[in-house]
Amino acid sequence: MNDIRLEHITKKYGGNEVVSDLTLPIRPGERMILLGPSGCGKSTTLRMISGLTEITSGDLYMGGVRMNDVGCGDRNVAMVFQNYALFPHMTVYQNIAFGLRTLKLPKAEVKKRVLAMIETLELSGLEKRLPRELSGGQRQRVALARAAIKNAPYFLLDEPLSNLDVQLRAHARKELVRIHELNRSTFLYVTHDQIEAMTIGQRVAILNKGKLQMVDTPHNIYYRPANVFCARFIGTPPMNVFPAELEESALVVAGHRIRLSPAWGRRLASSLKGPRVTAGIRPEEIILRPSERENTVPATVKYVENYGNSLGVYFELGGLEMVATVGQNRPLSQGDALFAEFPDAGLSFFDPETEKNVGYPEEYGGENKPLHLAK
Known part of the structure; x- marks a missing residue:
């Protein structure tokens, strides 16, 4: 069993506590990502x-x-x-073979393993080159090969792709998953890049200021954020998070009433102590309509960002700024008057005091068991 268990781990440097009471079980052979902003304690944990x-x-x-x-x-x-x-005075072959030094294998076996790893990571033809003669992507693959060739039960990676450009990163992410599938070691990967976390990880643990905020699958990290921090940290653009009040079966946002489904009404009535609530919705869940319909609210376009495959439409709703993503076939510009719809299935709600997610109705894929909330 090559599992890892952290139980109430704390790290202090003098009076500065950089990791606080961290409890995190990591399953044997899984790809776990430690994700968070700079200085959150993820590299210290690794x-x-x-x-x-x-x-x-x-x-x-x-x-x-x-x-x-x-x-x-x-x-x-x-x-x-x-x-x-990498060792600057060693060739690619020698750097990779160095990973086997402690195993004291016969030279023939070392050669067999090194050449197999060179072929796996597409380094053929580079065996005699020194690190200074390699591109950034090639050096990264040599470093991965040197670590992976050990077939160690634990594979720890600290921001290994941060020095690569965007195209090389996309290729390297696939290589990392392929390496893991070959050796099935327990894989712990530190990054501040949410794309790396969501594409590589089987589970993701989000840290902030040394404290665990949430640990779950990439799907739940995105669609079921445990608290306001996770909601705002994940997503580009991030989730819209805004204050609101409950009034009978409606949500009042900046003076505008948005009718809620009975399922949400029951859930919120049982989860909140008063009318105040913090609401959230992903930009892609908002529907922008050219004319008024039932349960829409007026919105004025402030500016538009072009993302290539979509547009980010920033709009004002009664003094609140929000963003929706729409297709490129929607020619919109500043000052356009629209109507925004907030579908019930795309909503999240958070306690205004604790900022924790109150959960979801069964009708929208929710569960009665608690979310993985930070303590």
Whole structure:
């Protein structure tokens, strides 16, 4: 069992607590992503798991064994860093073979494994080149090959794609998933890039200011955010989050009434202490109509962003600015008068005091069990 369990892990530097009471189980062989803004504690968490950084308090288990006092070299992990850390005086072949140094294999077996990894990561023909003779994408693949060739039960990666351009990143994401599918190690990947998190991860753990905010599948991270921070952090553009009040069976937003379904009415009545609520909706869920219909509210276009395959339409609703995404076939410009519709199935609601998600009605795919909320 190559699982990882972090139980109430805390890391302090002097009086500064950078990771706070982190409890996170990572399943054997899964791809887990640690996602969050710069300085949230994700790299520190990875370094504590690897043994490069000491744990202040709490317990770390790997394969059921407590690892707090086990040295980095004895944890049987493979690591890839942001700067790749290749040896400048070694060739591609030598750098990759270095990953096998501790196994003391026969030269023939080393050669067999290295050549197989070179073919897997499409490095054929580069065996005799030094790192300075490689492109950024090639150096990244050599670093991945050197780590992956160990077939270690734990594969830890700290922002390995951050130095690559957009096109190389897209290719590298597929290579990372392919490597994982080959060796099935427990895969822990640190990034601030939500696209990497959503495309690579089987589960994603979001951190902010050293605290775990949510851990779930990419689908639930996007469509069922545990709190306001997660709602705003994920998505481009992010979820629209705005204050509102409940009035009988309607949501009042900036003086405009939006009728809610009975399912939402029941859910909110049982979850909230008063009429105030924080509402949220993804930009792609908002429907912008050219003329008024039932349960629409007036909206005025402020400006339009072109995303290539869609448009981001920023509009004003009674003093609140929101954004909707629409197709390129909608020629819109500043000052256009429209009507916005907020479908019930696209809504999320948060407690205005705790900022936690109140949950979803069964009619909209909700569950009675609690979401993975931060404590």
